[in-house]
Amino acid sequence: MTSNSFTSTVLRDARRIVVKVGSSLVTNEGRGLDEQAIGEWCRQLAALVRDGREVVMVSSGAIAEGMKRLGWTSRPKEVNELQAAAAVGQMGLAQIYETKLRENGLGSAQVLLTHADLADRERYLNGRSTLLTLLGLGVLPVINENDTVVNDEIKFGDNDTLGALVANLVEADALVILTDQKGLYTADPRKDPAATFVHEAQAGDPALEAMAGGAGSSIGRGGMITKILAAKRAAASGASTVIAWGREPDALLRLAAGESIGTLLVAQTAKHQARKRWMADHLQMRGSVTVDAGAAAKVRGEGKSLLPIGMTAVEGDFSRGDVIAIRDPQGLELARGLANYSSAEARLLCRKPSSEFERLLGYAAEPEMVHRDNLVLTRTAG
Numbered sequence: 001m002t003s004n005s006f007t008s009t010v011l012r013d014a015r016r017i018v019v020k021v022g023s024s025l026v027t028n029e030g031r032g033l034d035e036q037a038i039g040e041w042c043r044q045l046a047a048l049v050r051d052g053r054e055v056v057m058v059s060s061g062a063i064a065e066g067m068k069r070l071g072w073t074s075r076p077k078e079v080n081e082l083q084a085a086a087a088v089g090q091m092g093l094a095q096i097y098e099t100k101l102r103e104n105g106l107g108s109a110q111v112l113l114t115h116a117d118l119a120d121r122e123r124y125l126n127g128r129s130t131l132l133t134l135l136g137l138g139v140l141p142v143i144n145e146n147d148t149v150v151n152d153e154i155k156f157g158d159n160d161t162l163g164a165l166v167a168n169l170v171e172a173d174a175l176v177i178l179t180d181q182k183g184l185y186t187a188d189p190r191k192d193p194a195a196t197f198v199h200e201a202q203a204g205d206p207a208l209e210a211m212a213g214g215a216g217s218s219i220g221r222g223g224m225i226t227k228i229l230a231a232k233r234a235a236a237s238g239a240s241t242v243i244a245w246g247r248e249p250d251a252l253l254r255l256a257a258g259e260s261i262g263t264l265l266v267a268q269t270a271k272h273q274a275r276k277r278w279m280a281d282h283l284q285m286r287g288s289v290t291v292d293a294g295a296a297a298k299v300r301g302e303g304k305s306l307l308p309i310g311m312t313a314v315e316g317d318f319s320r321g322d323v324i325a326i327r328d329p330q331g332l333e334l335a336r337g338l339a340n341y342s343s344a345e346a347r348l349l350c351r352k353p354s355s356e357f358e359r360l361l362g363y364a365a366e367p368e369m370v371h372r373d374n375l376v377l378t379r380t381a382g
Helices: 003-010 035-050 062-070 079-103 115-119 121-136 152-156 159-170 206-211 224-235 251-256 271-281 293-302 343-349 354-361
Strands: 016-021 054-059 107-113 139-145 174-179 200-202 240-245 263-266 287-291 311-316 323-327 333-338 375-377
Touching (some): 035 139, 054 079, 054 121, 054 159, 079 107, 107 159, 121 139, 139 159, 240 251, 287 293, 293 333
Parallel strands (some): 054 139, 287 323
Antiparallel strands (some): 323 333, 333 375
């Protein structure tokens, strides 16, 4: 299969896309937020949303913009100074995205995440719920690492990794990394004139890591190696990755139309298969819920979410975001999924309609115990 045919099927058919843009592009190599470039990306993002796609933007640039506003010419080494620069820069970053997206008729939201948010089960589920709600409302989330509070991540992290984690979080079909290079070469073309361009490869191929070098600029913390590793991480949830030059005219629209631009790193496992395999193979289940015959039929036969009103018993000690088993009235496992409520809360909600959740818990959250998007059948026959 050719690069063009891969691109036409992978990007053209992608309905949910995460776009990540690097610091050197956003801030024009540290000279300040590039209003024209950001405006161009926002125009393309809005066009994708009008085309019926769901798009999440992961943008670097807060620290670089803060450095510029503070008059700093080199990236500081002290964490507290980096955090201060991020706090200053995030004001301008959020403002320019909000302005440019609004000019194109699109609402926006700022979401600040850390790697810890996505490692913690409950915060992972909270973040996922928020992002999917925003997408459902037609609002474009603009995500940045919360550099004002992190420590190790601010020194060693990169938003390429964050982009991949967000792709995992929202189950994106594709991750597009816009950078200051055309894509991946077999070696650094700035040092090796014999380097050749890689149009297409398999995400996770060990040979790709050998091709990639270190960080590419003094402004950003990433390099081609972080993009290769991000593509590998995104592929684990079934998302293919494109690495492309951010100043390529209409790059996002042309990619969405099926044109071959940049380097395509193809995920070998389909999105839904990857997620189902992860949940089906998950061994650290903390508990289970038993459901009545009606709920079992809806989950097993109709692919419905599990509602607490159909639950008859709760076993184990689990937290929101844990993988739990769903058992039929005979005690046989029929599915697994991510719990929206802890075991203690679930016991209160057994046999209760969603209208009583706030009275019982003191707050109203999701109406489902396990949403169908976070559920995989492990037994389909009765």
